[in-house]
Amino acid sequence: MNEEIEKLIFRAIDGAISPSEFNRLQDVLEVNEDARVFYSRMLSLDQSVSEIAESLGDEVVGRSEVRRNSLTGIETEPAPSLRRRLLTYASIAAIAVVLTTLAFFFTRTLSEPEIVRLREAEAAPLKSEMSGVAEVVQRIDCVLENEKWSTADSTFESGQSIILLEGVVVVEFRKGARVTLEGPANLEFLSDNSGFLQSGKLTAVVPDSAIGFEILTPSSRLIDHGTEFGVSVDSNGDTETHVFKGEVELVTSHPQTSDLNPDSQRLTDAMGVRVKREGETPAELFDANPSQFIRTSIADSRQLENRNEVTELVDREHLLMWFEAGQGVQTDSRGRVISWENLAQRSSNRKDQSLESSAWQVNAGRRPKWSESGLGGLPAIRFGGFESKEFLATTPLSLKADATALVVCQFEPLEEIGYGHLLVLGGQTKFVLERRDKSEAGSFTLSWQNKNVPPFQMEALENVKPVSSHKPQICAVRYSVEQDVFELSVNGEVVASGDPIGSLAVTASQVIGCGHRRNRFFFKGQISEIVMYDTALDQEKLNEVTESLMQKYKIQAQ
Amino acid sequence: MTFVGASTLDKNNSQEDRYRRFVGLLARNDQAIRRFIRSLLPSSQGVDDVVQETALECWRKFSDFESGDLAFPEQAQGSDEFIRWACVIARFKVMSCQRDWARDRLVFREHILEQLAEDAFEEIENRELERLAVEQCLSQLVVDSRRLLLSVYRPGDSVKRIARENGEKSRRLYSKMNLLRKQLLSCVERRLAEEP
Missing domain, CATH: 2.60.120.1440 (Jelly Rolls)
Structure with missing residues (x-):
């Protein structure tokens, strides 16, 4: 994030922002998710610090009755904790208003005012003729x-x-x-x-x-x-x-x-x-x-391709995502991944333009590292966990209601308990495949969650038997409300199942390697391949794809 | 002479129970709701107004929350659910108030407001963890830095005043303050990321 944006955010939080600066800040928040997340986190932090300061009262500067300024040593009389009291009064006042209104409610029934007001339809922007250069x-x-x-x-x-x-x-x-x-x-x-x-x-x-x-x-x-x-x-x-x-x-x-x-x-x-x-x-x-430049032309960015190890995939017409670390990876001069081509369209011969996509990391400091000899001796992309905050985000893809996804990955041991999201699908509702881990062993967790709008729901599956951090694994999920399937498999074995809740359909950027807000749950480990279908494959077909991946990455059934 | 019928008494008792329950929930969760509202407004100006409006609307709609009907069929009636429910109402109250304030105050554009609300909803359940993490991280700061960070929240204090007292330039102290904030945020995020 650049210094200007940070300054604007701090000025806003301090209540010192001018109207023109505020306009500028809104422009940034509108298009820059990192800036918006930083703003929200900073504001939240500010409120926490404020609450703590209020709860400490005069202890903020020690038990002394006289306040000594930390920088000059100038002593001042302690001021009463006015703001804290004002806040408390404000809270009480709000409740008091409710209290005084209750008598009114006890004696008569009011018609409920409309809470939801329809938003004014935004005027459609005038489209100028395409006359520019x-x-x-x-x-x-x-x-x-x-x-x-x-x-x-x-x-x-x-x-x-x-x-x-x-x-x-x-x-x-x-x-x-x-x-x-x-x-x-x-x-x-x-x-x-x-x-x-x-x-x-x-x-x-x-x-x-x-x-x-x-x-x-x-x-x-x-x-x-x-x-x-x-x-x-x-x-x-x-x-x-x-x-x-x-x-x-x-x-x-x-x-x-x-x-x-x-x-x-x-x-x-x-x-x-x-x-x-x-x-x-x-x-x-x-x-x-x-490699000093970012190149967006898919045809020109296939720097690592034509490898022999191609996965035998079934039902290619339903492929929505297929990322394979041996193909379509564009790296920078440090061997970090700039983009990872979605092979789904090329492979399926579908004419759907939206499948012409890639997973990107335009920020050089947050690119995962490409490794030629990763899992099973084949290429992989290594994500460094919280320390390096690396991830990739796809250009928007349209998910349908159902899905099947397979991820070939390997955890890296963590020093402490940690979470890392391998794959986050969705927008308002989220489908999260995460690594939940303690040191040498870990587990996959799969959840469907809707925490944003009522009714708030979440269904999570987790494998009981931990998986090793030293071997590649294939984690697969099948999800369909219509077929009543919500299953998590590891290396071909169904390890957990639950009840599907709602549709996955959304058009959004999907995130690989961290949470959807891109500021936490950074995955530590390697990912070699991600295959995703926009339908729930039947068990037989899923087994076929799993088997193919297991052979390719030399993974033994557990 | 007229007598108050048993059914009327029952009704009043039940109404009183509801009232106690509501006030209890509101008092317990007032800070979380206030925090949510603040996150949708450009400054703390107007927060109290929206809190009041929200509290009133919550009472008006409280039977919906209790019965779990309308838009909230799956809701249990616990404290967390109350916060989420109240925050949905608060979001609409903020939107409504912002329209009224647009002429003479800074207000967020509606679609930014919605994005901020979405972010804030996600953070609702983390508020306690975050507060704990902030406390822990604050305790790791050296004394002078902690004092500087906290003292701006003391009544009558400000970065300007501290700068004046210390013979420093405000701008320099602001920079120091902002650097500390970033360090604190980084520490808090690290702790939260380590939380199970």
Whole structure:
């Protein structure tokens, strides 16, 4: 979270926020879940501290009647605990109002006022003609400065800028160039085939229709000749260009020195160049490093694929999620997972566009680590638990009422009792597969919960026999209200069952590796594969998939 | 002469029992409801008004809560259920009050309010654990830091005043205060994450 947002939140909590700052804060809270969670947690903490201070009264500064300030040692007379008393009075006053009103209720029956008022329907926003030079076509966990005054429009005219505070957006220029912008970044749209990157990072995929696409920076001008490339501009205005594929022409121009005689050079496949904004330092060549950039094109992000170990899956037309750590994983230069492609659409041949999804982590500090030799000698993704707060979140997926899910994972021993969510599905209602663990052994817990709106319900299943932290496990769940199935299996054996409560249907981002609010229940261990169907498979089919996974990961039945 | 009939007496007794039960529940849970309401308002201004309105509405609807009908068929009648039930009512009261206040006070946009309410609902059951964790974490802070954090909640105190007393710049003390808050939050979250 950036410093500005933190300051706004603290000012709000302290009651010192101005109306314009408050508007800004609302803009942030609206789109940035991390900020909203931080705000709620800080406010809650503030209230707890306030309650504790009130309950301590004068003990806050010790038993002495004289208060010595901790920083200067200046002594002051203790003030009465006025605020505490006022709060108590306010509470009593509220009850007193009820009390005095009771007599009224005892003697006559009142018609109940309407509690729920219908919300005013929001006026449908006017859709402007798509006349801009570029438009946002995908957003991944992002905060856009452009939307802070609620005049959000996904199209941009020449001369307008997109200021990305956090996350990733994909922008398509009218002529077809597709740019992935990684926050924080500032990109100005110059025309339908050119832009000025003031700061930040982008990658561009340029089709034939857009050859000649240009990106200008404070120190360079890049002219595409049919390619894919990445550009980064640091806070000094220095520019790095990495060519992933094809050819780019680089023109360097330093206004103070050589503007009249700009240098031009051709960069080809796998070449990189660094150009300083100031001075006459010559451009420095190096090998291009694609892992320094986030790339959103699924076709281009399959860096680890074509492995032989492919799971034999049944009922592929019902696949909703299929994440396999050996395929479709995009890693950064530290081997951390930027994105994990959902293979469901490719595998099922379904034309459902919403299945063209991935699980993402745009925040470099919270990416889980990819391991080539994880479970059963096959790749896995390792989540570091509470210490590192790593997780992945999918682009929104539509769940149906029923589901079958299988997760191939292995716990890591914990020093203390801990919880870690492997998979959290849902929105208002949640379907949570968690690891409940004590040191060397642990258990899976599966719960269906609705804690937000009445009636509040929860049904949880847990395996009695603990599972080892030293071996891979396959945890499977089947859920269907219609078929009255709610079962938890470990390595092919049904270990717990219960009563299904309600539908799972929702369209939401699903979370892998922590709780849905992304601030707790961080999983510590490895996950190699997640398979999820939007239907409850029958037992025979589930056994078939389980068997296939057990063979693949060399897991013995317990 | 007229006599009060037995049925009327029974009715009044039953009404009195309900009243006692209601006031008991309200008094026990007042702080949790107040806390929920505060989490939906941009400042503490107006919290008391909404608490009062909510308390009244809860009484009006109390028979629904007791009988467990209408929107709450599965509700038991315990304290936790009362808080959740009251908070549902409080949420609508906040929305209603905010519409009235929109002209002259800072108010949250409705969809942000809903998101905050959803977050706050989830935290209802954690309030005691969190309070305990805060106490434990506060006790781990060095004395000076704990004093600074707590003293702003003392009547008549403020960061500005402490800064003046100490000859420090308020801005610097605010930064220190906010850093302490973040440390405290991190400690509390760690403890909560370790809770079974």
